[in-house]
Amino acid sequence: MKNFHLVLLVLIVTVFIAPSCNKPTVIGGELLEQDQVNIAFTDSITIVAKTIESDSLQTFDLDSQLDFYLCGDLDDPVFGGVKATNYVQTRLSFPNPGFQSGDVIDSVVLAIVFDTLSAYGNILEEQTINVHRLIDNLDNSESYFSNDAFMFDPTPLGTKTFLPNYEMLVPAKSYYSDTTRFDTLIPHVRIPIDVAYAQEMFDVMEMDSVFFNDDKYLEQFKGFYIETEGVNKESLLSFSYRNIGSRLQVYYERNDTLKQYDFLFSNASVKSVNFDHYGASASNAGSFLENTSLGDSLLFVQGMQGTNISFKFPYIEDLSDFIINKATLELTVATLPDDDIELFEPCAQLLLSEKGEDGELLLIEDVVRAFNVGSIGVFGGGLETDMDLDLHTYKMNLSAVLQDMALGQVSNEVILTMFLSNQRANRSIVFGPNHSLYPAKLSVTYTDN
Numbered sequence: 020m021k022n023f024h025l026v027l028l029v030l031i032v033t034v035f036i037a038p039s040c041n042k043p044t045v046i047g048g049e050l051l052e053q054d055q056v057n058i059a060f061t062d063s064i065t066i067v068a069k070t071i072e073s074d075s076l077q078t079f080d081l082d083s084q085l086d087f088y089l090c091g092d093l094d095d096p097v098f099g100g101v102k103a104t105n106y107v108q109t110r111l112s113f114p115n116p117g118f119q120s121g122d123v124i125d126s127v128v129l130a131i132v133f134d135t136l137s138a139y140g141n142i143l144e145e146q147t148i149n150v151h152r153l154i155d156n157l158d159n160s161e162s163y164f165s166n167d168a169f170m171f172d173p174t175p176l177g178t179k180t181f182l183p184n185y186e187m188l189v190p191a192k193s194y195y196s197d198t199t200r201f202d203t204l205i206p207h208v209r210i211p212i213d214v215a216y217a218q219e220m221f222d223v224m225e226m227d228s229v230f231f232n233d234d235k236y237l238e239q240f241k242g243f244y245i246e247t248e249g250v251n252k253e254s255l256l257s258f259s260y261r262n263i264g265s266r267l268q269v270y271y272e273r274n275d276t277l278k279q280y281d282f283l284f285s286n287a288s289v290k291s292v293n294f295d296h297y298g299a300s301a302s303n304a305g306s307f308l309e310n311t312s313l314g315d316s317l318l319f320v321q322g323m324q325g326t327n328i329s330f331k332f333p334y335i336e337d338l339s340d341f342i343i344n345k346a347t348l349e350l351t352v353a354t355l356p357d358d359d360i361e362l363f364e365p366c367a368q369l370l371l372s373e374k375g376e377d378g379e380l381l382l383i384e385d386v387v388r389a390f391n392v393g394s395i396g397v398f399g400g401g402l403e404t405d406m407d408l409d410l411h412t413y414k415m416n417l418s419a420v421l422q423d424m425a426l427g428q429v430s431n432e433v434i435l436t437m438f439l440s441n442q443r444a445n446r447s448i449v450f451g452p453n454h455s456l457y458p459a460k461l462s463v464t465y466t467d468n
Contacts, residue, residue, distance in 0.1 A: 059443045064464040066452035067316035067331040068306045071434070072299075073324050074380070076441040079163040079291040084261065087137040088292045089323065091146065091247045091255035096357050098321050098403035098446055099305060100250070100299030106169055107260055108157050108242035108289045109267045109282035110233045114278045118221055118230070118271075125270040125277060127212040129177060129243070132205060132262040135185045136249040139444035140254035140362055145182050146375040147248040148256075149175040150210055153241040157289035165294045165324045165441060171244035177212040183256065194270065194279040204264055217269045233287065242289065253362065255444050257293040276376075291440070294324040304448075315453035317353055319368060320435055321367065321446035328449075332461065338425040341465040346421040347399075352411035358448070360411075365447040368438035369400040369413050373429060378433055383420040399436070402447075410457070413449070421463065 052093060078085060089103040129150055135142075155169035185206050193200040220229070220240070229235050247256065259265060267282040284290060288292045299305045304326060306320040318328045330348070352365055372380035382390075389398035399415045425430045 020059055035320050058316050058468040060464050062460050064123065064461045064463060065334055066459060066461060067311055067333060068451055068459060069309055069311045069329050070319045070326050071309060071329050073327050074323055075164040075166040077162055078165050079289055081159050084290065085442050086261060087134040088258045088260055089137060089255045089442065089444055090245060090258055092250055092252050093140060093255045093444065094251045094455055095363060097303050097448065099302030099326060101323060102295045102297060103255055104155060104293045105245040105283060106291045107245065108401060110238065110285045110288050111172050111230060111236055112281045112283050114232055115230055119273065122221060123213045123272045124217045124221060125241040125272055127214055127217040129210045129212055130264060130266055130268060130270045132207040132259040132264045133183060133185050134259040135261060136318060137257035138255065142183060142254050144252065144254050145180065146256060147178065147180040148210060149246050150177040150212065151244040152176050157242055159287055159289050163291040165292065167291065169295055176216050177210045179208060179210040181208055194277045197276055207264055225277060260290045285399050315451045318449050318451050320437055322437045322440040322443040325446065329432055330435065331432045332424060333431060335421065335424045335431050336427055341467060343418055343422045343425065343463060343465045345464045346418045347462045348415045348417055349462065350413045350459050353448045353450050355448060364445055365402055366437040366445045367402050370436050370438050371415055371417055371420060371433045372436060373433055383417060383421045383433060384417050
């Protein structure tokens with residue numbers, strides 16, 4: 020780690036030296052048939068690239084909710100520390116659960132189902148999770164973003180230290196009726212909650228009114244803030260609150276019979292994640308921010324509210340008199356000292372966007388077309404591996420947007436982001452446009468208009 024900047028400096032000075040400005044030229048004409056002499060190819064279009072900070076990401080909207088929610092405190096050796104925390108509501112599984120004054124609380128458990136797709140890093144390392152009571156209200160008619168934060172009680176309602184097990188089915192008993200039911204549940208963590216929290220439910224005056232509907236219930240029990248303890252961790256957990264197995268389970272006795280009532284993370288519940296990249300500015304990736312000179316050598320893209328990459332093509336209007344048949348942006352993954360891409364896996368899928376009038380990112384037309392036909396492969400952007408050369412690359416089609424750029428109809432800039440960045444922690448380091456062996460390059464095939 021201490022030698023990282025020195026290594027990068029050496030790389031930049033001794034390796035990443037190439038011509039800085041090249042306008043497109045017609046090459047390979049001698050290889051074309053006579054009736055195809057109007058077809059030309061270039062891969063020498065000038066690219067100006069830099070690593071940029073990501074804007075906040077939407078992490079809750081009632082009509083477009085996340086599937087997975089990262090949670091933890093990851094110490095990334097290149098991108099720095101990042102903490103992911105969750106704000107969630109539970110709601111009634113059915114109104115008027117029928118609690119009675121003689122009921123006695125037995126125990127309370129918050130069950131949260133694991134997600135194996137988005138868990139990142141050393142996913143089997145020990146974790147300690149804390150559950151806090153929310154003080155602020157969450158409103159499901161609002162949209163929430165990755166930089167939104169809410170007040171919570173600093174004293175945890177529950178704490179659990181555990182080794183995540185993403186494969187073991189969990190035996191469980193249910194007490195929804197007078198007959199005990201035996202279940203086998205998918206992998207999840209069960210966090211004991213202070214029984215005083217549930218006892219408050221039973222002690223509330225006008226109990227029937229509190230449990231009459233969700234609005235009444237949420238006035239009293241606003242939800243939870245969920246975080247992990249510890250620093251220098253090599254992993255982030257990922258939870259599936261939308262899975263029916265995730266719920267707050269209240270066990271109580273009535274006439275010596277154990278009974279159960281569940282509060283659910285329903286489709287109407289707010290479920291949001293906050294990303295705090297507290298170590299980004301002092302990280303190795305952070306030293307490359309907004310620097311096109313360093314961007315000639317290395318570029319950094321990260322999920323969550325991490326970094327994106329800006330690519331500009333300053334001379335692309337030189338192709339305004341031509342029809343662009345195909346345009347491909349090719350990037351090669353860099354493997355750096357002190358990094359481990361087997362532990363910190365590169366992004367599986369990248370996307371390209373352009374900036375709208377308000378600065379928001381809008382997928383380029385080539386990506387939209389690919390999604391419309393149901394095949395992201397039409398655009399590309401997936402991680403490709405050449406086992407013989409031990410190289411990882413990305414290839415992306417931007418033919419349509421490049422034609423618009425050439426005609427001056429849109430900006431000459433595109434932004435590289437990770438697909439599903441609001442629920443994935445992967446990151447990639449790629450070589451910049453002036454690397455001597457594996458430069459980021461734009462290959463264009465075009466014809467005379």
